[in-house]
Amino acid sequence: xxxxxxxxxxxxxxxxxxxxxxxxxxxxxxxxxxxxxxxxxxxxxxxxxxxxxxxxxxxxxxxxxxxxxxxxxxxxxxxxxxxxxxxxxxxxxxxxxxxxxxxxxxxxxxxxxxxxxxxxxxxxxxxxxxxxxxxxxxxxxxxxxxxxxxxxxxxxxxxxxxxxxxxxxxxxxxxxxxxxxxxxxxxxxxxxxxxxxxxxxxxxxxxxxxxxxxxxxxxxxxxxxxxxxxxxxxxxxxxxxxxxxxxxxxxxxxxxxxxxxxxxxxxxx
Amino acid sequence: xxxxxxxxxxxxxxxxxxxxxxxxxxxxxxxxxxxxxxxxxxxxxxxxxxxxxxxxxxxxxxxxxxxxxxxxxxxxxxxxxxxxxxxxxxxxxxxxxxxxxxxxxxxxxxxxxxxxxxxxxxxxxxxxxxxxxxxxxxxxxxxxxxxxxxxxxxxxxxxxxxxxxxxxxxxxxxxxxxxxxxxxxxxxxxxxxxxxxxxx
Numbered sequence: 001x002x003x004x005x006x007x008x009x010x011x012x013x014x015x016x017x018x019x020x021x022x023x024x025x026x027x028x029x030x031x032x033x034x035x036x037x038x039x040x041x042x043x044x045x046x047x048x049x050x051x052x053x054x055x056x057x058x059x060x061x062x063x064x065x066x067x068x069x070x071x072x073x074x075x076x077x078x079x080x081x082x083x084x085x086x087x088x089x090x091x092x093x094x095x096x097x098x099x100x101x102x103x104x105x106x107x108x109x110x111x112x113x114x115x116x117x118x119x120x121x122x123x124x125x126x127x128x129x130x131x132x133x134x135x136x137x138x139x140x141x142x143x144x145x146x147x148x149x150x151x152x153x154x155x156x157x158x159x160x161x162x163x164x165x166x167x168x169x170x171x172x173x174x175x176x177x178x179x180x181x182x183x184x185x186x187x188x189x190x191x192x193x194x195x196x197x198x199x200x201x202x203x204x205x206x207x208x209x210x211x212x213x214x215x216x217x218x219x220x221x222x223x224x225x226x227x228x229x230x231x232x233x234x235x236x237x238x239x240x241x242x243x244x245x246x247x248x249x250x251x252x253x254x255x256x257x258x259x260x261x262x263x264x265x266x267x268x269x
Numbered sequence: 270x271x272x273x274x275x276x277x278x279x280x281x282x283x284x285x286x287x288x289x290x291x292x293x294x295x296x297x298x299x300x301x302x303x304x305x306x307x308x309x310x311x312x313x314x315x316x317x318x319x320x321x322x323x324x325x326x327x328x329x330x331x332x333x334x335x336x337x338x339x340x341x342x343x344x345x346x347x348x349x350x351x352x353x354x355x356x357x358x359x360x361x362x363x364x365x366x367x368x369x370x371x372x373x374x375x376x377x378x379x380x381x382x383x384x385x386x387x388x389x390x391x392x393x394x395x396x397x398x399x400x401x402x403x404x405x406x407x408x409x410x411x412x413x414x415x416x417x418x419x420x421x422x423x424x425x426x427x428x429x430x431x432x433x434x435x436x437x438x439x440x441x442x443x444x445x446x447x448x449x450x451x452x453x454x455x456x457x458x459x460x461x462x463x464x465x466x467x468x469x
Binding site: 079080084089091122134140144145146148191198201206210213218223233238 | 347
C-alpha cells in the first residue's frame, strides 16, 4: 500500500526517529484520501469506539498538512476540534483547590496551554518542523507535558515567594498515626467500574498538597520508601529528605485525606 | 564533546517532558530512567506521571465543552494568521501603558533598561529564554507570536529618550544577546543566572 503520509522527523536522543502508532497510521492513510467535506463530517463523531472516530493525533496531522493551502473554513473546523480535544484532556480545576499555590497557576492553565500550542502551530505553518511530532505520537500525554511546561513558566514569571521545600522531619506530628495503609488500594480504586466514583478518587488525589501527591505517585509506581542499598532509587532520596519517617508521614496524611474525601472510615472519627 | 552529550545538552526541559509523555510505557523503570538522567525535573516528571495516570483513569468521563472558549481561541488564532504577505506588524509597546511596563519590570525584577532592550528591538529574541518571552508578551498584552514578529525587525531608536549627545542619535546597528543586555543593564550575577535559566 503506497503511503501518502510523510513519516515523522523528530529524533529521540538516541538518534532514532519517532513513529506514529499503527492505528494512527492506518487511519491517516484512509483520511488523507477523503474529500474534506467527509473529514469535517467525521469530526462530528463523538463515540471514540466508532471506527470512523478521528483520533486527535490524526487531527494534528491534518492541520499540519494544510500548511500550503488557503482553505480557511477547513482549517477552522480542524482547529476548533483540536481545541475541544485539548480541553477534554486537561484536568478540570476544582473550585476548592483555588487557594493552593499550584492552582493559582492551574486556573489559567488552559489558556496558557492553548497559547503555547498556538505558537507551535503557527511556527509549523510557516516552516515545516518537528515540534508537533510528539502530538501525532500520543496527543493526550503530549498535552499533559505541555501543561506542565505552561505551569512551570507561570511559576517562573509570577513573583515567587516559595522556596525549595524543606525536610519536614521536625513537624512530625503524633497525629500522623501509623496505620495499615494497605487497606486503601488506590490502584484498585482508580479502576472502579463506577465512573462517578472514579472521578471522586481522581479529584481527591488532585486536591492533595504537592508534597503528598508526589509521594502517592511514587507509591503507585511501587518505588521503595527507603533502602540501605545506595544504588536503589527510593522515594526518600527523590524527594530529598533525610528520614524515611517524612515519607511515611506524607503518605499517611495523603491516605487520610483521600479516605475522608471518599467517606471511607479512617478510624479518626 | 561527543554527539550523545551534544544531543543531551540540546534537549530542552520541555522536550524532556514531552519525550517522557510519549514513551510507550510509563512504568517504574521508565520513570526512574528519566529521574536519573534529569534530576532537576524530578518534581515535574512525577507530577506528569501522576497527571497521565489520573487522565487515563478518568477516560470516558464526559467533560462539558466550552464552545465560547473554543470560538475565542479560534478568533485569537485567526488574528495571528498572516492574511496577506504585507500585513503590518503591530508594535505591542506602543499600546502598552506605562503601568503595564512598570508591572512587567517588577514581575521580572529587572531595571527598565532591560524592558527597553525589548521595545527598541535591541535584543535578539532568539537568545531570550521562552519563559521570559512569555512573560514579556503577557506584560505588554500581546501574543508570543506577535511579540516575536515585532522583534524580528532591526533595532530602532527609543522613542521616549532625550539625547544630550552632540551626535545625532542612532539606533544600534546589530542586535545583542539577552545575556549581553542584562550585563549592559548591570543586572547582578545571581539574578542574571536566574533570568537566563532555561526552564522548558
